[in-house]
Amino acid sequence: MEMDTDAGNDVAGRAFDYDLFVIGGGSGGVRASRMSASHGAKVALVELPYHPISSETHGGLGGTCVLRGCVPKKILVYGSGFSHEFQDAKGFGWEIDGEIRFNWKKLIQNKTKEIERLNGVYKRMLVNAGVTLFEGFGRIVDKHTVEVKDVDGQTKTFTTNHILIATGGKAVKLNIPGQELGITSDEGLSLEEFPKKVLIIGGGYIAVEFAGIYSGMGADVHLCYRKSLPLAGFDTEMAEVVARNLEARGIKCHKHTNIVKLESHYLGIKATTDTNEEYHVDQVMFATGREPKTANLNLEGVGVELDEAGAIKVNEYSQTSIPSIWAVGDVTNRINLTPVALMEGTCFAKTVFLKEPTKPDYENVAHAVFCQPPLSSVGLTEDQVKANHGGIRGEFKIFTSSFNPMKNTVSGRQEKTMMKLIVHGATDKVMGAMMCGPDAPEIIQGLAVALKCGATKAQFDATVGIHPTAAEEFVTMRTMTRQIPKGVRDVYLRESRACRTSMSSLSKL
Known part of the structure; x- marks a missing residue:
């Protein structure tokens, strides 16, 4: 797919409401909006109302990373790490007498306070950059028109020379009986009560991170994954080290294990494997991947091509099969990392509004x-x-x-x-x-x-x-x-x- 450098020129002379309309207020969308505005573009952005847990009706400025991903996760990692520090301190002469108690609710309150602050920071950054903000759901009507449905159900349409899709991705659950009994990482960062026994399904980085979080805070953690090691796709030798460390810290790793059913039980939740093993726990978390968030955008209706995973197909400049429509971040399923989305948003703004075609550089991404x-x-x-x-x-x-x-x-x-x-x-x-x-x-x-x-x-x-x-x-x-x-x-x-x-x-x- 070659870049169409004349995108929008078929309507030369037409007066648009905006030069750019961005759907999605995560890292990629916010960066692209700010940079485009700094290059002289008239920019609007639409994002769902804020909530710590994402849904079809809630999101918030900052996206997955800031609100329900990297930032709150790292806060919880810090919190869980203190238990190991208390243990290690004894060798350095610290005599810790008496009971050390952990207050989950206090940590969650402080975490939520911080992401609410960051949500406000993102709003101020956009306003200060001159970006017009809409709270609601954005939908593409045609290659130069976006419809916004606000929180009251009212709809308005806006014309725009360019449309940028930056709606990110969402956590998914396994399609198994009883899946509604489990949670995803979204809910895992905002539970009202701390679970004493946890089963985490998955072996990727989200799974091993949450295993460490809950274990460090005192939970009995079972980690079930299909392969022989966690972190498939990372260096095998390094994954072996991670597996040893997980077990050394008390996490029970179950390799070659597939959970096929969840059921309510008087002990909490009963999880059954394909070999009829059973686990009785307070909470089950699905850490089984994420998928591009493209539902209800009318992409197929306007001719935007998707790949077999439901991600938006783009060329090396983040342009879709419709020249006036672009996409960055996890919704394109390239390298799904926040700094990569920031890079893609920056390159988009240079390409479109500075007329300096710039490809994101995916070499040596840490x-x-x-x-x-x-x-x-x-x-x-x-x-x-x-x-x-x-x-x-x-x-x-x-x-x-x-x-x-x-x-x-x-x-x-x-x-x-x-x-x-x-x-x-x-x-x-x-x-x-x-x-x-x-x-x-x-x-x-x-x-x-x-x-x-x-x-x-x-x-x-x-x-x-x-x-x-x-x-x-x-x-x-x-x-x-x-x-x-x-x-x-x-x-x-x-x-x-x-x-x-x-x-x-x-x-x-």
């Missing part, structure tokens, strides 16, 4: 899983190098380091940090870096810059480390752990649509 301790990676995984998916030929050198962090040597916690570098033999370029251990996302963010700049292993080796830190291990790994034979090809992201799809899928798990 990822983080806020399990405990966290996992983070950037670039290639060892599995991708072995997968023969096209790209640069040649041998690859794998460098690894597994060690007991300095803090653990005193606290007594038996939990090793794992680090890994993947180096292309012919060029000496570092093609992948990953870590599972304390502060991993903070460290990998810095290494992402190095990979973006094409740093070599020799340059890593020439860098003087900061001592004593865990991060210095990345510049002191001198001995190769193993080598991937010559002739095996990597899956470098350069122009690989297949790899982008793979990265998108792992971000949904």
Whole structure:
């Protein structure tokens, strides 16, 4: 699909109400709106009324990340982490006498207060940028017309030169009997009562993060996933480390396990597997993926093409099959991460309103899983190098380091940090870096810059480390752990649509 640089020119001279009308007020939509307005466009945005839990009638400025994703999740991760800090403090001379109690309701109240504040911040940013806001549901009438249905049920239509769809995605449940008894991550961030026994269905990053959250707060947690390891799509060796850490922290991992039925029970909820095992818990959470939120937008009616997963098909500039209609963020199912949606929104505004065609750059996008301790990676995984998916030929050198962090040597916690570098033999370029251990996302963010700049292993080796830190291990790994034979090809992201799809899928798990 090539970009139509003359989108809208078939109605040259026609007076539109707006230059751009954005449907969806999440990260991508807000960024595109603000940037477009700063480039001189007259912009409007429509978003559903605010609520912490999304539905067909509720959403809010800030979208999934701010209201029911990254931000509230990280707040709960912080909250759950204190239990481990209390345990570790004893080795450092802190004598904690008496009962330590956790108040779930207080944490949820403070979390909700923060996301309400952020919802207001997003509103002020848009208003200050000159964007006109509508609260309600947006629907596309034709390639230059948007209908807005407000909270009172009143509808108005507006004409616009360009339409941008940024409605994001939504959590989905398994289609099994009793699915209504379970919750998704949306509700999991806002439960009124803390569950003492929890079953989490799924093995992706949302599943392992919530397993750590609930376990750290004192719940008995069962984690059920279909494969042999959690975090399918991430580096296998690193996923093995995460699995060991989950179990070491008291989470019961059930591999090769499929939940096929939920039933109300006098003990709470009874979950049954395909091998007739039963779990009796207070709460069941579906962490079984997300799907693009495209219902009722009239996309097919106006000719916008969707893929087999229901995502909006776009070209490299985020333009759909209808030249005046564009889409960014999770609704396109490329790489479903907030910073990627921000990048796509920025590129859209440059392309359309500065007339500077700009493609989002999906090479070396870093990822983080806020399990405990966290996992983070950037670039290639060892599995991708072995997968023969096209790209640069040649041998690859794998460098690894597994060690007991300095803090653990005193606290007594038996939990090793794992680090890994993947180096292309012919060029000496570092093609992948990953870590599972304390502060991993903070460290990998810095290494992402190095990979973006094409740093070599020799340059890593020439860098003087900061001592004593865990991060210095990345510049002191001198001995190769193993080598991937010559002739095996990597899956470098350069122009690989297949790899982008793979990265998108792992971000949904």
